[in-house]
Amino acid sequence: MEDIPGCVEHLFRHEAGKMVSYLTRFFGLGRLNLAEDVVQDVLCQALQTWPTHGLPDNPSAWLMRAARNRAIDLVRRDDRLRHLTPELTHLLRLREESPEREPAFKNEIQDDQLRMMFACCHPGLSSEIQITLILKTLCGFSVAEIASALLAGEDSVEKRLGRARRFFRETSSAADAPEIDLSSVSERLDTVHQAIYLLFNEGYHSSRSEAPVRDDLCYEALRLALLLSEHPRSAQPATFALVALFCFNAARLPGRLDAEGSLLQLEDQDRSKWDRALIGKGFDFLEESAAKNEVSEFHLEAAIASMHSSAETYEKTDWSRIQQLYNLLYSIKPTPIVALNRAIAVGEARGPREGLAALQAIHPPPKLRDYPFYPAAQAEFLFRAGRREEARSSFKLALNLARNEAEARFLQRKLQACA
Amino acid sequence: MTRFMYLFRHHAANERPSSPEEMQRQMKAWMDWIDRLKQESHLVATGDRLSATGKVVRGKSKSVTDGPYVEAKDTIGGYLVVEAADLDQATALAHGCPVLDAGGSVEVRPISSM
Known part of the structure; x- marks a missing residue:
């Protein structure tokens, strides 16, 4: 540790x-x-x-x-x-x-x-x-x-x-009594996983802050997940998968912001800044998580994160495998965000037209419609399909939904790029 | 070389740092400062830190009151003995003391030789 x-x-x-x-x-x-x-x-x-x-x-x-x-x-x-x-x-x-x-x-x-x-x-x-x-x-x-x-x-x-x-x-x-008898740990393990997962994400994708990434929270969540993985009562496959997921994502923290503190998309990150040792740890835990025939949402998320971590470049990423993993993830965790990420994977794997169709097919609920990265994904695929005017107006829409300075700067840059 | 005593005083109200993180920061600051004094061969004796409790015995009547708190806004929290060329150098060295960051003070007193 x-x-x-x-x-x-x-x-x-x-x-x-x-x-x-x-x-x-x-x-x-x-x-x-x-x-x-x-x-x-x-x-x-x-x-x-x-x-x-x-x-x-x-x-x-x-x-x-x-x-x-x-x-x-x-x-x-x-x-x-x-x-x-x-x-x-x-x-x-x-x-x-x-x-x-x-x-x-x-x-x-x-x-x-x-x-x-x-x-x-x-x-x-x-x-x-x-x-x-x-x-x-x-x-x-x-x-x-x-x-x-x-x-x-x-x-x-x-x-x-x-x-x-x-x-x-x-x-x-x-x-x-809230005092815990350790023999009943397994009944509450799911809740503990969810809380720690939330803690990690709070640091990783903050929506409300001027500081879009807060490493502290991510490393604390990782430390607690490791504690769980070291205790015989909670060392379950889903725990190992959670540790693996945190390792892969935390490994990318050093590359997520540029010199001005703006968020960098996966494709723009300097992959040499990623923490190789932590990625290696991630693979160890991913392997350990497969010991039993159990597949949790954390297994799938960790597997997806591992694909990104091991891809040499953005272009060399195995998007069709990622798309399959998102299909599986969506079947056990059908949330709008998973649907969005799945559609993005479709676009990366099969081209912008298919990506746009997949985005269209989500029928976004209001919550997703207010999420700047939904119109931003549309804009990106429109741009790649050569439909610049439409791309511009979608980026403008996304920009209006930006929740913090870092997101706004990021979307502003995208908008300028399709002028 | 002359010996000097540093007397650290801090506000009773600022006694306690707010969090483990803050305490660790202060701990590191103290250790770094004392290490530097040691490396530059100024450190003669590391005095103990004084607890904030105690009694004061005063005057011919030998009246006893509780703790140094009662009258003093600043209490002595500890001391240290250093060696320096002169008062100016000893004072300059005291500039690095972390008690200053917490709003406290360092009293620099030459120890008179016989």
């Missing part, structure tokens, strides 16, 4: 996620705030001692030990936490038996993080709340950082977190 971009420079974030997950095992989900306060204290303690005393040999174990000790102090001092006595006894025993050793084994911490991930994806919470909560608890983002990553206001992030905390407080004593 250390070779995933961003893993070293965000050590504190990730350690915070581990500690919150670990402490929540003792404090319960109803006391997320308490766990977060302890983590804040522990990181402050590190900030005060490490620069002068030097880094400990194992910073991660140092932090976890400090978190355990702080938790023990709190439970001892606070009467309201009295009922946590069995947990306290457990913690104390661990401290006495192994004062210098890590307070939790690697696999226990993995369990804790997995439990936390599944708790965040409780079906009683909206997907918006789910990813906000994931960023807060598992990824160690502050409210301000979540707000800027998800392009939401800080108050609305606070509101989402408040709702989640209330939900956990109200349900943690009830029978439908």
